[in-house]
Amino acid sequence: MMTTTTKSGFSVGNAVDWDLAATVGGKLARQEPKTTDYTRTQAIDQLAESARASEVPVREVTGLIEGGEIPEARIVNRPDWIRAAAQSMRAMTGGGGDGARGRVPVVAGRVAGLQTGAVLAFVSSGILGQYDPFSAGGGELLLVYPNVIAVERQLRVVPKDFRMWVCLHEVTHRVQFRANPWLADHMSSALAVLTDDAGDDLPKMVGRLADYVRDRQVVVRNGEPEMGSTGVLGLLRAVQSEPQRAALDQLLVLGTLLEGHAEHVMDAVGPAVVPSVATIRNRFDQRRKRKQPPLQRLLRALLGVDAKMSQYTLGKAFVDEVVGKVGMERFNTIWTDTETLPLPREIDEPQQWIDRVL
Template sequence: MTAEQTTSTEAADLMINWELVRTTAATLAAPGPRLTAAEAAAEVQALRSAAAEAVGHVHRITGIDAAKGLGEDLSDVLIVDRAGWSAANAESFRRLLAPALSVALANKPELGKEGSTAQVFGSAAAGAELGAILAYLSANVLGQFEPFHQSRLMLVAPNVVDIAGQLNVERADFRLWVCLHEQTHRVQFAAAPWLADHLKTKITELSVSTMGQADSLPQKLAEAAKQLGAELKGRKSDGETAAAESDQPRRNRLLEALQSPEDRATMSHLTAVMSLLEGHANVVMDAVDSSIVPTVKTIRRRFEDRSERRSPLQKLIRRLLQLDVKAAQYRDGQKFVGHIVEAVGMEQFNRIWEAPEYLPTEHELHHPQEWIERMELR
């Protein structure tokens, strides 16, 4: 089978062993809390009830009309365990990465010879690596709205139980608090039915471009590292220490050196949109008071303090996966949304869901007044 004859999905199956992804994730995932069958069934039902209730609060807080009726239709709300969450994400990755993996296969056709040593070991190594990442994430994700494959909301029941126990908070309140965040994402995509295809297109563009430049990456990396080393040496000669600059700006410049201007623009756009979505969901969570979630202040405080109690290994893994970087970006998104709502109100802010050109740029994310002026809001 030649690369030209290979479809995108077939390329994805040749480049990554997806069955190994699923089995690795299920095997390596940390064991969840021990529940009897009756307790597990009760938790599932309680989560579904919380998911239904949360939509009404999201509608009241945001004023987004697309939320109407979503609480009555829970057909796309799935209560899953850790293995189920990993399997669902493996399938989503398989479809989302298929075009890029097809390009990679065209660049390295030897990997497309099914049954060859390169194909078997290469796909197994990729499958084991992705499975290990999903295993770690599956024990930490509370919920996820997945807009690309089947447009579904997943709530990871064992993690809701486990983290509520770790925080020693009222489980019913914690369920609703989590569902408020996740149902906000469901409402966002209902309010902007074009958003899923828009994001998928941008992600595909970026991943295909990256795979297309894979052969030139080692040279680009060497050149970027040399340039960065010279810059840091110059800073030291001026009396500045390398430690005076955080790791993140260095990593950003290194990444920028590896990317084309078009790829940098796409990455910037995706960063801004994902920060917006998460920041908006956080604003909704913070808008609830004790009349909705009686112990909300305790939950917020203990959830925020939880990061300080992570083990050194957990902190290392989070750093490698850049989870803390993403968390910082989402806080930026929350500040952006908060500023807009305070300045012009939630109704005016909701224009952001009307069209792709209304989405903020990464620059506007840090300068929200410029978005207000561009949108001509008063």
């Protein structure tokens, strides 16, 4: 696996005290929903079984990974997920090198650790599951059972069905990465460019930011300045070099493809294995669209949560159209290498991808 090091050889991951991030994140995580021991045990057991049971139908629908061992999922609570996420981010960003760590002031590393821990704590209450291709074991599926319980209660859906439905999506991510190991390296390579600012001096970054702010007006709705996901991404681009902008586009497009493909597979497999799939899909989509309080909207925008929501919609529309026109077998050409991944403009115009690649 590639790690994100700057041109000078410095590892970005060493700028963060990851142990502190995991500790702080665990302490700041929201209280988990109250459950009986029976409900907790049942949820853990059903999620583990659903993760195993999802693998075969997902492989059949996607045509990815024929045969092979079905790995076990790890069922975790919020602090467990935060610790796993911190470890993954450390590995993904090249953290842990003793030589580079000495070049980062201890106070700066701790401040970064505190900030990272706070972000992980906020995110931890919304994660249902996640496939981590950067874990020490070479890839691991995590399912956060307190969040699954919280959402199924909120949506008032059949728990067993909802747990299987969640697993269909997350197991699709596991299949994507296990069938195409190069995807993890592609992500790491793009992230390395994105975090490499060693060749960029501060005046240039400030100048680009000033140009961005000067050329745009602040949008105000209902007496509040609006900061949507597009605005945050625009602000991020304003302080990036051209290679960094290209790397960001690569990550956004890949994320859109992976999420859209998982959504497509979830709906394709769902009716056969989830009896109440129509009700779950309808209520879950309504939940995604519901209006958030102002502070939460701001945090979601800053953390890219809303951008991720749009990835589900855009990505699914792309996969639905391509598979509908050429079938899943020809669609799978998309997993060949970096050249066959969609370009940013092709996400909105799937026919352009078909014309270019197929």
